Amino acid sequence: MILNLVPRFLCWDDVDPARHPFDRDSAEQVVRSLGPARCVPTRPEVPFADPVMADWTRGEADPWADAMSYALVEHYGSWSVGWRWAHDEGDFGGGPVGHWCCPRDSITTPEETLPRVVAALCEWREWVESLAGWFEAYPLDLDDVEEQRILWECAARSLILQVTDRTGCGSGWYGHCRQVLTWFLSRWGVAPEVAEELVEEAIGGRFRSWTGPDGVVVDDVAERLALSLRPDDRAGSDQPLPDHLESWLAVRATVPWQDVQYRDTGGPVTPSSDGAAQDVRAIDAAVDPRRGEGLLAALELARADAERGARLDFELLRGWQRHVLDAAQAPPFRSLPAFAKGGRERYGMAPDTRARLDACLAESGIDTDPSLPLTARAARAYLDVCFFHPFDDGNARSAFLALVFVLAREGVALDDVLLIRRVTFHADSPQDALTLARYIDLHIVETRRKASSPGS
Template identity: 60%
Template sequence: MAYNPLLSPRNLTWDDVDPRRHPFDAAEAAEAVRALAPARRTPLRPAGHAGNSDIIRWSHGPGWDWADEMTLAMVERWGRWTVGWRWAPDEGDYDGGPVGAWCCTRDSISATDPEETLDRIAEALCEWREWLEDTADRFDHYPLDRMPAEDRQDAWERATVRLVTQVVDRTGGGSGWYGHCRQVLVWFLTRWGVAEETAREQVEKAIDGRFLSWTAPGRTLVDDVAERLATSLEADS
């Protein structure tokens, strides 16, 4: 397995994923996935128990390489936003994501039917896209570019609480969930004109290492993160 940082969903920016910038027709996804070149050589996972050491090695080698080929083909077809199709909750191919249809190469590549694998990929791609569209809609509930200055801090706070809560719900608050949570908050800030570097710095300072794997944050902590973030943003504006 050769890790390619360009294929990691953790590195996606809002410009990369903003659904308004990247057309996609979910109704055509299953057919379009099957038309991608790697789909014609969809592998079968070796037979046997998924915990077998030979299967684990295969999933980290040929299985992973083929999944990367699928991702690269999707990027060429639809854009870089598609790399999130493998971002499963907990300890999947990528840790702490919002996509339930795909787990990992070991468990999601079928041992008996290539069509089953391709169905999972199309479902995962559509699930990821739906999450991005829902996220964009949530951002639009807080039109900060048209909001009076005296209302902005309250809006930052309310938006942060809502976004953190929704990421926790979607990821189950499992392993590494906070990585996507930080990312969504940065996306929100950049969506409304905060510079990328500033957004990252302010989100990191507000969270301050207090979000943990396998632990959903309590409301007091979420409120404090929201207040810190909103206060720092207003101070910089």
């Protein structure tokens, strides 16, 4: 199964009905016009346990269902892959669709199969539209979490119950439940990767296949999820979560960047291998091929911008981010406070936040402070993007691109980025900032050594 045909990887932007029009009245005509509709396989009249059935399923039925998913995605968009997310142990397990099970069971004859595809597609769309209605019924504001705590809990509880009812609590139903709660948080301004962490922590592995959750557990999950948006409350504190962007700016101004004993002597370096691209292929592409392709395209663009001597600012970042997020348009600056590290860091939002980011990024060039080593300027730019958190999604990748750009602008590339992309840095820690600078310095030194000694 190809990863981008698996519905559990869909985010809210992928399925939001407001972003993706759909006409039910023409759905049957559309399905019958697609290429796979002209070559529907016919199920052999043998018992399911017969080896002939297994061969037919692998050789004809499964490929046909994948081909139909591809065709629907090309016509309607990625949201449509959910048409096969069947109940129980169907194609993907634990889904909300009852009109489809799996290729072996649901593909019979062309006359019966195509109407099933149409019905499953419309059923999936109806479910997504009903979720959108539930989301809009709880218009929540991250800036006013304290006053809306009960509403957050009510919304989470209602959504869990909606999913249990729709899926029947069959095999793996909790996967879609996690997804729906993540979609809800994303709809109201929580970054998707943070929303996933918060939902996972709130559920805590307590949902089970073939078992509906106890009411006490549902209430506890809803409460935990609401509290996780203000983690300080869980510790019994009456103080609001601090603005970690302001914490970073205070740290940034006091870090003794020049005092670090950098080992690299400076100057351009060409690596024996492209460590940044290799890391993207090994990590990002393994998670999702589209994610890997997007980040590689952004990486290539960032290096081209560095070669032409572009200035690092938000406009440059958002040009790369369009590829990172595989978006039709360059994404805007976030409009709400942002959260990271499972909600433990909050980055505030003010009218001048974008302008302050641009001012910080402008300091990444050698012309602004020739006495500041490249490693320090690259580390600072990376952390600026992390803690200004300018986008609703993909900020860690954006920070990585900014670091690559700063280095590339002075003719430096790395053959390894392990210490840069695998370590978490905190906004309020001066030591973390210096640690990142040392890591970059180490990678440059090692890259230079290997480049001068091939085969080492």
